[in-house]
Amino acid sequence: MNSVEVKRRDGLARSGTYILGETSIAFPAAVDVETVFPELKQTVLSNVPLSAAPEFVQKYWPDEPANPVMIHPHHLSGVHSGDCVMVPGWHTVLNNPRNYVTWLTAMKAAIPPDTAWYAPASAVPSNIHMLCYSGFDLFDFIACDLAAARGIFLLPEGEFDRKWMDAGVCNCDGCEAGDLAQHNRMALIKELALVSRFIATSRLRELVESRCRMHSTHVAIMRHLDSMYDLMEQVVPVAREVPFGATSGETLNRVEIRRFARRVVERYQPPPADTAVLLPCSARKPYSLSQSHNKFTRAIQGRAHELIVTSPVGLVPRELELVYPAAHYDVPVTGYWDREEKAFISGVIAEYLQKNRYRRVIAHLDGGALEVAKMAADIAGIDLEFTCPGRRPTDGASLAALDTTLGGSRRVKQDLLKGICSWQFGIVPDTGGLMSRGRYPAVQYSRNRVQMFSLDTGTGLIRPTIEGWKLLGEGYRVEISDFVPQGDILAPGVEQVDPCIREGDEVLVVGPRVMGTGRAAMGAREMGRSKRGVAVRVRKIKMRPDQ
Numbered sequence: 266m267n268s269v270e271v272k273r274r275d276g277l278a279r280s281g282t283y284i285l286g287e288t289s290i291a292f293p294a295a296v297d298v299e300t301v302f303p304e305l306k307q308t309v310l311s312n313v314p315l316s317a318a319p320e321f322v323q324k325y326w327p328d329e330p331a332n333p334v335m336i337h338p339h340h341l342s343g344v345h346s347g348d349c350v351m352v353p354g355w356h357t358v359l360n361n362p363r364n365y366v367t368w369l370t371a372m373k374a375a376i377p378p379d380t381a382w383y384a385p386a387s388a389v390p391s392n393i394h395m396l397c398y399s400g401f402d403l404f405d406f407i408a409c410d411l412a413a414a415r416g417i418f419l420l421p422e423g424e425f426d427r428k429w430m431d432a433g434v435c436n437c438d439g440c441e442a443g444d445l446a447q448h449n450r451m452a453l454i455k456e457l458a459l460v461s462r463f464i465a466t467s468r469l470r471e472l473v474e475s476r477c478r479m480h481s482t483h484v485a486i487m488r489h490l491d492s493m494y495d496l497m498e499q500v501v502p503v504a505r506e507v508p509f510g511a512t513s514g515e516t517l518n519r520v521e522i523r524r525f526a527r528r529v530v531e532r533y534q535p536p537p538a539d540t541a542v543l544l545p546c547s548a549r550k551p552y553s554l555s556q557s558h559n560k561f562t563r564a565i566q567g568r569a570h571e572l573i574v575t576s577p578v579g580l581v582p583r584e585l586e587l588v589y590p591a592a593h594y595d596v597p598v599t600g601y602w603d604r605e606e607k608a609f610i611s612g613v614i615a616e617y618l619q620k621n622r623y624r625r626v627i628a629h630l631d632g633g634a635l636e637v638a639k640m641a642a643d644i645a646g647i648d649l650e651f652t653c654p655g656r657r658p659t660d661g662a663s664l665a666a667l668d669t670t671l672g673g674s675r676r677v678k679q680d681l682l683k684g685i686c687s688w689q690f691g692i693v694p695d696t697g698g699l700m701s702r703g704r705y706p707a708v709q710y711s712r713n714r715v716q717m718f719s720l721d722t723g724t725g726l727i728r729p730t731i732e733g734w735k736l737l738g739e740g741y742r743v744e745i746s747d748f749v750p751q752g753d754i755l756a757p758g759v760e761q762v763d764p765c766i767r768e769g770d771e772v773l774v775v776g777p778r779v780m781g782t783g784r785a786a787m788g789a790r791e792m793g794r795s796k797r798g799v800a801v802r803v804r805k806i807k808m809r810p811d812q
């Protein structure tokens with residue numbers, strides 16, 4: 266019996282184990298196909314191109330069952346959980362980014378998630394980052410060997426003349442022995458090991474952003490994938506605990522950035538406030554622990570709702586400053602904001618200010634952030650007040666002006682818990698009677714000494730206890746069948762799942778006999794369709810009182 270267990274995910278990329286009879290393969294991996302898939306030798310293969318029309322595919326696609334199971338963008342039937350699927354001719358589309366992404370997304374949407382994906386004769390050290398990023402798991406050495414036969418020296422940076430081997434750029438055993446084929450294979454294995462490490466540490470995107478610069482087609486594939494927001498949003502975790510590298514223009518289109526901004530506009534509920542102050546960001550995160558924000562909050566004295574204008578995240582209400590990626594992004598600060606940044610961020614601020622009406626909006630900003638705020642005010646049709654014309658926001662005179670401007674303003678009742686819950690769950694809990702304790706950001710909330718919520722300082726998300734979930738009403742439920750879980754919830758145990766759940770979300774596990782809290786290890790779609798793998802990492806399980 267074959268099976269596929271995905272252990273780690275990073276967007277579409279995965280690592281895990283493919284079990285084929287007695288053989289167990291840790292992917293992503295390059296394998297010797299003749300050993301792993303001996304049947305392929307006897308399989309009737311087709312020469313149906315990926316670009317063929319559906320009628321042509323139906324007519325000429327070989328209908329014999331085979332392992333791996335061959336699929337085509339127009340032939341997606343006959344695949345079961347645990348299968349390995351193979352996309353013949355995938356190497357032909359690497360130079361056509363638009364088709365690459367159209368066909369990939371069609372196939373990914375139709376095939377069960379717990380399958381291993383094999384791209385035959387496609388992998389070389391310079392494209393393996395993109396193949397893995399696109400959700401392929403298994404590869405072979407065919408393209409590397411063909412390159413060797415043509416005298417091509419392969420590196421992650423590209424394809425070069427075999428003379429490069431004598432230049433000391435690589436010191437593998439193949440290069441030492443003057444064996445080009447061995448070098449090409451070793452370069453692929455080495456790059457795969459690197460990709461695996463980046464998947465394991467949830468930072469594959471950063472590797473892809475750096476590697477893809479050597480090939481315009483790779484950049485284009487990444488950009489096309491970013492434009493498939495609905496597909497990518499389902500597989501990108503809601504939060505990570507690792508730094509978020511915001512070092513390229515494409516960062517602005519990453520799901521993490523778009524989702525954060527959408528939720529600020531669509532879900533987030535600000536505290537009741539007459540006045541808002543737009544503030545610049547700080548290099549130190551969370552912002553409130555920086556020197557500059559210390560000065561701002563001392564000048565504001567709680568008399569306004571604080572909104573931080575920042576690139577690439579957009580607009581960060583003070584209560585969300587810990588939430589991923591607001592506390593995690595690392596951006597090169599030059600003071601220059603390009604046109605795309607300005608357009609995106611001013612759009613987010615304008616939408617926010619149109620939805621949440623303040624009597625006064627004060628722009629305590631300079632430079633690019635001030636420009637963006639002015640653009641947003643124009644779009645939203647509101648007037649801004651300025652407290653640092655021609656001065657730095659941290660100047661004494663600017664801070665004094667901010668203090669004076671807020672004279673007579675009423676205090677705003679900040680509510681960290683309500684703010685984060687509205688963004689995270691789309692629900693505002695009734696926080697009446699809740700007591701908070703702990704030193705920010707390690708805050709906990711309880712009612713009558715019963716703990717209800719705590720803040721996860723790694724991700725900035727709220728962790729409800731079973732009692733806390735009662736204050737959140739509906740949503741974020743994972744329903745399980747009639748069993749008492751011993752440890753984590755596995756995918757086959759899931760009966761029903763709230764479609765808005767993403768990897769990393771806090772969820773409430775509900776079964777006929779138990780209730781539990783935990784964190785989703787996969788998104789809703791994968792939970793509903795997988796036969797293997799951990800669905801929810803359980804924190805606490807309790808028998809239901811009526812049992």
Ligand SMILES: [Zn+2]
Pocket residue numbers: 435436437438439440441448451
């Ligand atoms: Zn070498």
